Amino acid sequence: MRLPPFSRLIVLTCLLLHSGTSSAQQSSIDNDIRLLIKTFGLTGNPAAGVTIPSINAPKSQLGMKLFYSRSLGGDETTACVTCHHPVLGGGDQLSLPIGVDSVRPEILGPNRRIKANHKVKVPRNAPTTFNIALWKKHMFHDGRIKKLDAYSIQTPDVGEGKADALGGENLVQAQARFPTTSNEEMRGTFMSAAMSQTVRRSLANRLKKNWENDFREAFNDRSSPIDDLITEQNISEAIADYERSQLFVKNPWSEYVAGNNQAISDQAKRGAALFFKTQDQGGAGCASCHSGDFFTNEEFYNTAMPQIGEGKPKHDADKDKDDMGCFLVTAKEDDRYRFRTPSLLNVEVTGPWGHAGAYTSLEAVTRHMLNPKQAVRNYDLSQVTQPDIDIDKARINTAKALKSGIDITPMPNSTEQDVEDLVAFMKTLTDPCVKSRECLSPWIPDQNSNDPDGNMLHGLRQAGQRL
Ligand code: HEC
Ligand code: HEC
Structure with a gap:
């Protein structure tokens, strides 16, 4: 690009100003996240106190x-x-x-x-x-x-x-x-x-x-x-x-928690803020269940995750095979359709996602967690690319899970940008070794x-x- 000298000066000044504001913004988001890290007591090392055998033993x-x-x-x-x-x-x-x-x-x-x-x-x-x-x-x-x-x-x-x-x-x-x-x-x-x-x-x-x-x-x-x-x-x-x-827990996020502000991208930082902030603080409240350095509280929730395939029967003669999750173990009414909160470490490589693998992209399962009812309404059966799976019952059984009372409060007015930011954050939980x-x-x-x-x-x- 050929510009007269004066315009070049303006371009240069703008560039300088721009980079100045972005680093100020960056430090404010870093401060925000570091406060959340402190509030949640995160250390970046989920394996502290656990004895891990050596693969060479x-x-x-x-x-x-x-x-x-x-x-x-x-x-x-x-x-x-x-x-x-x-x-x-x-x-x-x-x-x-x-x-x-x-x-x-x-x-x-x-x-x-x-x-x-x-x-x-x-x-x-x-x-x-x-x-x-x-x-x-x-x-x-x-x-x-x-x-x-x-x-x-x-x-x-x-x-x-x-x-x-x-x-x-x-x-x-x-x-x-x-x-x-x-x-x-x-x-x-x-x-x-x-x-x-x-x-x-x-x-x-x-x-x-x-x-x-x-x-x-x-x-x-x-x-x-x-x-x-x-x-x-x-x-x-x-x-x-x-x-x-x-054990695969060394990832960009753990480096960030250890103090390196450069370890993750700005987009991932926006995702982290959404992930950890409660809805009252303008976040998505994911960390209320995906908590701690292992990103799970190991408890059970009904998130109305679509049920594709045969489903786990209640007894040998059960034809519906409507998978009721935790209820099959405890027989407690409240446990209907409840499943364990998964860890999100390495979640990028562990798809398809959900207890029946109903989602085949991280974006789609994230949209679900932001607003289960809407995601179930828009659930696209064609994403199940594995042949031979019975998808006919998917809507019937998932509708029952919806009626049974969902444990997720949808995030108000979440946007596609939020989805992308959350996905960028979750990808920082990948240990490069697993790829x-x-x-x-x-x-x-x-x-x-x-x-x-x-x-x-x-x-x-x-x-x-x-x-
Ligand atoms: C045909 C596929 C298949 C085979 C073979 C298989 N698994 Fe699995 N495994 C699964 C499925 C499906 C689940 C989840 C079942 C459920 O939660 O109801 C599972 C669950 C597990 C879990 C629990 C993970 C967690 O997060 O709670 C472990 C550990 C595991 N399997 C190890 C093994 C071992 C060890 C073997 C061999 C002895 C084995 N699996 C053979 C499909 C398989
Ligand atoms: C009320 C507790 C709760 C909240 C809040 C929550 N989750 Fe989950 N999440 C779960 C449970 C339970 C599952 C598994 C559901 C199933 O398979 O039936 C899950 C599944 C997932 C999965 C799929 C993981 C896998 O291995 O299949 C992702 C990704 C995920 N959640 C991300 C998020 C994000 C991002 C947020 C915030 C927008 C969030 N979750 C909020 C409980 C929660």
């Missing part, structure tokens, strides 16, 4: 092999990694998972398909295993595994309020004993008449032939008889150590690594393309 290494082993799947097609792959955000990138009855068991992620004439029967979205060690109270969307006190854990094997003697050392271990007994996730028709505990014992027996050395090394045990070494308890203990080693195959490689067994019985599942994105 022998027990985590055994756990990794078990997590990737089809030998724990009843019909030997499915492993834990089928629905929880590190490269897929610790989940499967599907709205609703496909366990047994897949067309090709090695294909994981959006290209995974169910066999012809079969239905996608897993009722809920697979949550991420990233940062799983940080949950203090509950596992699962409906909290059906919960910590009762320092020493006891309730599981679906025992009644409400009762401790499961086999629950294990921590919530993650207690959880790891259940996917193998779920028909649609891993069990298939294996020992169909047997009790869960019999299934777990049979799976442990299956490993006795080839896994002895791996278990001896992991548990540093040279002498116990094999029946005391390869047990369902030791299996779940090792798997839990592998999962609990997946890098190389950084994640310690959590993915090498193709040439020792494979006790040749049943290790090396996932493919599509034929010929390794995850």
Whole structure:
């Protein structure tokens, strides 16, 4: 651009003035956010006080092999990694998972398909295993595994309020004993008449032939008889150590909390202010539920999140399969359609979002959280791109959740700019490691690594393309 000298001076002065005001604005928003950080007592380190196993420890290494082993799947097609792959955000990138009855068991992620004439029967979205060690109270969307006190854990094997003697050392271990007994996730028709505990014992027996050395090394045990070494308890203990080693909490936001004002963009700062401020303060009040450094209070709310797919039945003969969440566990009227507040760490890579994976963009789920009623009215069924999902019941069942009383107060007059700012903020909660195959490689067994019985599942994105 050629300008006369005088105009050039004006342009220069304007530029200087402009940058001057923006840095003043910047410091005022930084002051605002730093006050909110203080009010909420945030430290940027959600793992303070939690013991995280190393992925290199022998027990985590055994756990990794078990997590990737089809030998724990009843019909030997499915492993834990089928629905929880590190490269897929610790989940499967599907709205609703496909366990047994897949067309090709090695294909994981959006290209995974169910066999012809079969239905996608897993009722809920697979949550991420990233940062799983940080949950203090509950596992699962409906909290059906919960910590009762320092020493006891309730599981679906025992009644409400009762401790499961086999629950294990921590919530993650207690959880790891259940996917193998779920028909649609891993069990298939294996020992169909047997009790869960019999299934777990049979799976442990299956490993006795080839896994002895791996278990001896992991548990540093040279002498116990094999029946005391390869047990369902030791299996779940090792798997839990592998999962609990997946700590991914170093992100731009934690750097910002630690004092670096440059760690996040101006737009993300506007999003942070909206996120943490209450509606009375002109914010969106997200932090009333997504609270603390782990971004969840671990409590249950009805947010009228659309229910797509089969839904979790109330009992075997239930045809509606209208997923009532927490109510299925507690039978308390107030708990109808309530689900656990998810953590938002790494939320950018853990989609589709919502307990049934109804939303396939972070913007759309954010609009929902700002105004659930309006979002449900405008809910676009075509965003569910996974074929074979029953979406017909979506409107009927979601309408029931709306009537049941929503626990969210819509933010008055929220704009598209607010949505974009909130999304920019939530993206600062991504640990760069979760987007890098190389950084994640310690959590993915090498193709040439020792494979006790040749049943290790090396996932493919599509034929010929390794995850
Ligand atoms: C077919 C897919 C599938 C397979 C296979 C599978 N999971 Fe999951 N996983 C899910 C779904 C779906 C949920 C949520 C269920 C619910 O909340 O009702 C879940 C929940 C979990 C959770 C709880 C997460 C949280 O935030 O509360 C953990 C941990 C987990 N799975 C670990 C495992 C382990 C370990 C294995 C293997 C033993 C496994 N999964 C096998 C689909 C699967
Ligand atoms: C009253 C408590 C509450 C408030 C307030 C709230 N949320 Fe949530 N949020 C939840 C619950 C509960 C879910 C899970 C609902 C479900 O799946 O049925 C959720 C889900 C989400 C998800 C999807 C996460 C995932 O892994 O699927 C995002 C993103 C989210 N909320 C962001 C926000 C934002 C942004 C705000 C503020 C505008 C907000 N939330 C306000 C309770 C709340």
